[in-house]
Amino acid sequence: MHIKNHPILGERLHDPVTIYFNGKPLQAYKQQTIAAALIANGVKKFGESRKLMQARGLFCSRGRCCSCYMTVNGEDHVKTCMKMVEDEMVVIPNIGDPDVRGDSHGN
Amino acid sequence: METDVLIIGAGPAGLAAAFEAGSRGLDVVMIDESSRLGGQLSQQTQMVSMLPSQYPPMKGFELAKLLINQLHDFPVKILLNHPFIGLYQDGSIGVSDGKNVFPISAKKVIVTTGAAERAIPFLKWTMPGVMTIGAAQTLVNRDFVVPGKKAVIFGSSDFALDVAIQLKQVGVEIEGIIEESTKLTAQNMDKINLIKQASIPIYLNSFIKEVGGNGQVEEVYVQQDQEVKTFHADLVCVDGGRKPITEVFYQLDCSFSYQEKLGGWIPQYNERLQSSQEGVYLGGNAAGISFHGSILLTGIIAGISVCEDLGVLEADEANSLRDSLFKEIKIIESKQDDHLWLERMTHIENFLHPKLKNQFIS
Numbered sequence: 001m002h003i004k005n006h007p008i009l010g011e012r013l014h015d016p017v018t019i020y021f022n023g024k025p026l027q028a029y030k031q032q033t034i035a036a037a038l039i040a041n042g043v044k045k046f047g048e049s050r051k052l053m054q055a056r057g058l059f060c061s062r063g064r065c066c067s068c069y070m071t072v073n074g075e076d077h078v079k080t081c082m083k084m085v086e087d088e089m090v091v092i093p094n095i096g097d098p099d100v101r102g103d104s105h106g107n
Numbered sequence: 108m109e110t111d112v113l114i115i116g117a118g119p120a121g122l123a124a125a126f127e128a129g130s131r132g133l134d135v136v137m138i139d140e141s142s143r144l145g146g147q148l149s150q151q152t153q154m155v156s157m158l159p160s161q162y163p164p165m166k167g168f169e170l171a172k173l174l175i176n177q178l179h180d181f182p183v184k185i186l187l188n189h190p191f192i193g194l195y196q197d198g199s200i201g202v203s204d205g206k207n208v209f210p211i212s213a214k215k216v217i218v219t220t221g222a223a224e225r226a227i228p229f230l231k232w233t234m235p236g237v238m239t240i241g242a243a244q245t246l247v248n249r250d251f252v253v254p255g256k257k258a259v260i261f262g263s264s265d266f267a268l269d270v271a272i273q274l275k276q277v278g279v280e281i282e283g284i285i286e287e288s289t290k291l292t293a294q295n296m297d298k299i300n301l302i303k304q305a306s307i308p309i310y311l312n313s314f315i316k317e318v319g320g321n322g323q324v325e326e327v328y329v330q331q332d333q334e335v336k337t338f339h340a341d342l343v344c345v346d347g348g349r350k351p352i353t354e355v356f357y358q359l360d361c362s363f364s365y366q367e368k369l370g371g372w373i374p375q376y377n378e379r380l381q382s383s384q385e386g387v388y389l390g391g392n393a394a395g396i397s398f399h400g401s402i403l404l405t406g407i408i409a410g411i412s413v414c415e416d417l418g419v420l421e422a423d424e425a426n427s428l429r430d431s432l433f434k435e436i437k438i439i440e441s442k443q444d445d446h447l448w449l450e451r452m453t454h455i456e457n458f459l460h461p462k463l464k465n466q467f468i469s
Contacts, residue, residue, distance in 0.1 A: 001252070001253040002251055002252060002253075003247065003251040003252065003253060003277050004251075006247075006248070006251060006277070007276040007277065008152040008166075008248075008276075009152065009168075009248065009251075012251055013251050029251070031250075031251075032250045032251070032252065033250060036245075036246055036249075036250030036252045037250075037252075039246060039252050039254060040250075040252040040253070044235035044236055044322075044323045044341075045235045045322045045323055046235070049233070054231075054233060054234070055234060055235050055322040055323065056233055056235065057234075057235030057236070057238075057323070058235070058238055058242060058246075059226070059233070059237065059238050059239065059242065060223065060224060060238070060239050060241070060242055061238065061239070061241070061242035061245045061246065062223060062224075062241070062242070062245075063140060063141070064223045064352075065226075067233065081242075082140070082141060082142070084142055
């Protein structure tokens with residue numbers, strides 16, 4: 001759920017945008033991170049750990065723990081707690097090993 | 108890119124250091140991996156305690172604004188979304204803009220990378236819905252998102268109590284504050300009273316044993332005495348304390364020593380806030396976990412030392428400034444916790460005897 005009227009900071013949410021999670025459109029606001037926008041829309045599970053296949057999501061929200069990584073606009077292993085949403089952004093869970101050295105990145 | 112001073116980390120300590128260097132005419136470049144200035148201050152809507160005497164009492168985000176605004180007239184170049192990546196062979200610092208890596212060559216480097224929250228392990232602690240207390244605060248005050256409907260808070264520091272109240276204000280029900288010891292670790296009576304007034308239940312001598320749920324937290328199992336209580340909650344906020352962020356210091360090959368009260372292994376430094384690497388200085392929580400006052404004061408001292416070493420500040424003046432700043436750190440730290448100040452002094456005395464070098468990344 002979004003906080004439309006913050007008890008101390010007041011109304012701060014401007015510039016609504018639409019992002020797509022697994023193809024489903026979700027409303028977000030420009031000053032939010034991807035991870036926060038997903039949580040506001042009730043999405044807490046961002047993927048599965050690659051070894052034990054356990055659900056993972058936002059933990060530190062500081063870019064330290066890397067638990068929230070996802071595929072964003074085709075780019076694997078993006079820390080979603082550090083990246084702001086943009087209109088029409090396409091977000092999908094990163095299930096397997098990220099394709100860091102694959103052809104898609106020209107390496 | 109070339110500059111006199113490179114500051115890594117644009118939180119309170121970095122901003123304070125940038126003001127010292129920038130206002131004395133040095134060229135400053137400040138980098139930060141996040142997308143805004145102020146570090147963790149910008150989502151702190153609580154009053155910040157223990158500020159240096161020249162600051163009136165204010166809320167964290169107000170302090171961030173003040174520190175940012177005082178840089179306006181000075182040659183400080185700010186690069187947000189620019190993480191530190193590593194070192195080039197010639198000693199210049201590698202910085203990424205998200206696509207490319209480029210070198211910044213600086214005469215002096217001030218590292219103010221701050222602190223990270225510690226996790227507390229319990230069964231299934233990685234399940235979505237479990238997050239640090241700071242992460243919950245970030246969602247509420249930076250992203251304007253309610254992190255859950257019903258929360259259990261594990262730990263009872265002053266900071267955890269602040270966030271518990273902030274969560275309640277945006278409609279999160281606080282099912283309980285779980286504390287392992289026999290009393291709350293928070294020391295601020297006003298905050299403890301606020302929690303009591305808000306009728307938030309406190310469970311002492313208790314710990315979270317396990318959380319349960321299908322892909323996200325639905326239940327929290329709390330051990331109290333011989334009994335296990337089940338809480339229905341979708342949010343667990345973990346208040347595990349903080350530790351300095353030290354990767355940059357490993358890469359810069361700085362020496363370390365251990366000080367429990369300052370957050371564990373921390374880079375060594377002398378009374379000039381200079382590390383074992385000649386051109387590298389540090390401040391803030393990276394120089395040992397403490398209160399807002401010491402975060403600012405150590406940042407200021409690092410800035411002053413850099414100004415002295417680059418010849419824009421006389422040695423006499425620098426020495427007397429540092430003396431009075433250290434006196435203020437002493438007042439702030441010993442007022443709250445005697446051991447904290449003593450450990451900081453021990454740490455500075457240990458500077459001549461490096462404890463740990465080349466142990467991690469070199």
